[in-house]
Amino acid sequence: MKHFTIFVSKNDMDDIESKISDVFAKVYAIKKNENEYSIKSKKLFNNHKITIRVASEDTNPDYFETNIPGMMGFYDRIPFEDENRKGLVMTQISVLNTMIAIETEKDMTDGQMQLFTKLLSQIGGIGFLPNGILLDQEGIVIIYPDGRSGPSAFKPHACTRKVLGPEVTSEEGERRRNKSIAFLTETGIPFLKGLPQLPPSGQCSFQTQEAIARRAVSLLIVIQYACDVAQGKQFDESKHFFIGMLQRFGVEEYLTENERQFLQEEEPNRKEAISISWQYEAYWTLIWALGFVETLNFPDQVCDCEYAIQVVSSCETFEQFYIQTAMRNKEEIMDEADKTYRLHWACVNSRIQGEDAPAGLDESIVMERRRGLFWMIGHRDEEWDTISMDT
Structure with missing residues (x-):
C-alpha cells in the first residue's frame, strides 16, 4: 500500500505545515514547493521519498467538486450493518474541505504508517485507505469496506466555515x-x-x-x-x-x-x-x-x-x-x-x-x-x- 489520505473539515490550512514538521522533522528532511512536501529520510542509505500534497476547496475546487460526491457515492453503496454509522460517515464526508494526500515510493512500512496516523491525530479528520477502510483521528477503524463497523466511537466534525459559510x-x-x-x-x-x-x-x-x-x-x-x-x-x-x-x-x-x-x-x-x-x-x-x-x-x-x-x-x-x-x-x-x-x-x-x-x-x-x-x-x-x- 502506497497511499494514505487524510480528509478534514478546516477553516484554513495555516497550521498544516507546522504539524507536518512536528511529525516528520526529527527523522526526515522536508522540502516544500507550494502545497507539496518532499520528505526524505536523513539516513544515508534510505532514499525512498514520501510526497505529501495538500489541497483545499480554495486551492483545488475542481477536485472537491468531483471527488467528494464520488466518495459519498462509494460509501452509499457499501452495505453498512449500522445505518446510524452510515449517516455519521455521510455527514462527515459532506463537510470535508481539505485533503492531505500521502504517497510513498514503496509500500509503506509499519513505522511510516505510525507516522501517518500520528499526523492524522494532529490534524484531525478521517483517514482513508485505498481498500476503503476509514479511520478516525486516532487511527481506529470507523468502517470496513464490507460494511462492518470498526471499534471507533466516531462522531463527525465540521469547521465553522462549512457550517456558517465564509x-x-x-x-x-x-x-x-x-x-x-x-x-x-x-x-x-x-x-x-x-x-x-x-x-x-x-x-x-x-x-x-x-x-x-x-x-x-x-x-x-x-x-x-x-x-x-x-x-x-x-x-x-x-x-x-x-x-x-x-x-x-x-x-x-x-x-x-x-x-x-x-x-x-x-x-x-x-x-x-x-x-x-x-x-x-x-x-x-x-x-x-x-x-x-x-x-x-x-x-x-x-x-x-x-x-x-x-x-x-x-x-x-x-x-x-x-x-x-x-x-x-x-x-x-x-x-x-x-x-x-x-x-x-x-x-x-x-x-x-x-x-x-x-x-x-x-x-x-x-x-x-x-x-x-x-x-x-x-x-x-x-x-x-x-x-x-x-x-
Missing part, C-alpha cells in the same frame, strides 16, 4: 472579537482565535424594545408554569392561573410554538418543563438589556430567580412594566453576545476533551444566555426555539 469580517467585528479575547485571556479561559466574528451591529436585525419586553414577560410566565410542572405540583390550577396572566399582560402572541404546545398538553412532559425552566438564564439577558439588571455576572452561578420574578410580578399591567424599561445600546448587547459565543466554545471544547468547563463556567447558563442575546440581535433571523448553538 466568514464576513469587519473592523467593528474584529474590535469586538479582540475585546472578548482580552477578557478570556485575563480570566484564563481558552479561546479559538478563528471563531468567526459576529456581524457589525448595523447589519443585525435587532428586536425592538417593546418586542424584547413582551418576550420577557411571556417567557417568565411560561417558566413559572414549567417550574410547577417540574416540581410535580397540580398543573391544572397552575395552567389556568398562568394563562390568565398571559392574557392580562397581553403577551400570548409572544409565546414560541414549543411553549404553546407545552401549555396545551393534557399531560405536560416533565423533561420539557425542566428544559424551559432553565430559560430563566435567557430571560435574565432580556431584563438586563431592558435595564433591570446592572451587570451580567460571570456565568458560573444561576441568576437571582426571586428578583427575576419580582421585576414583572410587581406590575399590574404590561404598560406598567414597560414604562420602567431603559434599553441598553446595541453595542453593549453585541459585546455580550460575542463574549458569550466564545465562552460557549470554551465549554464545548472542554466537554469534548472530557474535562470540566474552565473557570467554573456552567455550560447550561452560557447556552441560555446565548439564546437570549442572539435572539435580541437577530442573529441569522433565527427563531427563539431554534437558535443555533454551533461553535
Whole structure:
C-alpha cells in the first residue's frame, strides 16, 4: 500500500505545515514547493521519498467538486450493518474541505504508517485507505469496506466555515472579537482565535424594545408554569392561573410554538418543563438589556430567580412594566453576545476533551444566555426555539 489520505473539515490550512514538521522533522528532511512536501529520510542509505500534497476547496475546487460526491457515492453503496454509522460517515464526508494526500515510493512500512496516523491525530479528520477502510483521528477503524463497523466511537466534525459559510469580517467585528479575547485571556479561559466574528451591529436585525419586553414577560410566565410542572405540583390550577396572566399582560402572541404546545398538553412532559425552566438564564439577558439588571455576572452561578420574578410580578399591567424599561445600546448587547459565543466554545471544547468547563463556567447558563442575546440581535433571523448553538 502506497497511499494514505487524510480528509478534514478546516477553516484554513495555516497550521498544516507546522504539524507536518512536528511529525516528520526529527527523522526526515522536508522540502516544500507550494502545497507539496518532499520528505526524505536523513539516513544515508534510505532514499525512498514520501510526497505529501495538500489541497483545499480554495486551492483545488475542481477536485472537491468531483471527488467528494464520488466518495459519498462509494460509501452509499457499501452495505453498512449500522445505518446510524452510515449517516455519521455521510455527514462527515459532506463537510470535508481539505485533503492531505500521502504517497510513498514503496509500500509503506509499519513505522511510516505510525507516522501517518500520528499526523492524522494532529490534524484531525478521517483517514482513508485505498481498500476503503476509514479511520478516525486516532487511527481506529470507523468502517470496513464490507460494511462492518470498526471499534471507533466516531462522531463527525465540521469547521465553522462549512457550517456558517465564509466568514464576513469587519473592523467593528474584529474590535469586538479582540475585546472578548482580552477578557478570556485575563480570566484564563481558552479561546479559538478563528471563531468567526459576529456581524457589525448595523447589519443585525435587532428586536425592538417593546418586542424584547413582551418576550420577557411571556417567557417568565411560561417558566413559572414549567417550574410547577417540574416540581410535580397540580398543573391544572397552575395552567389556568398562568394563562390568565398571559392574557392580562397581553403577551400570548409572544409565546414560541414549543411553549404553546407545552401549555396545551393534557399531560405536560416533565423533561420539557425542566428544559424551559432553565430559560430563566435567557430571560435574565432580556431584563438586563431592558435595564433591570446592572451587570451580567460571570456565568458560573444561576441568576437571582426571586428578583427575576419580582421585576414583572410587581406590575399590574404590561404598560406598567414597560414604562420602567431603559434599553441598553446595541453595542453593549453585541459585546455580550460575542463574549458569550466564545465562552460557549470554551465549554464545548472542554466537554469534548472530557474535562470540566474552565473557570467554573456552567455550560447550561452560557447556552441560555446565548439564546437570549442572539435572539435580541437577530442573529441569522433565527427563531427563539431554534437558535443555533454551533461553535
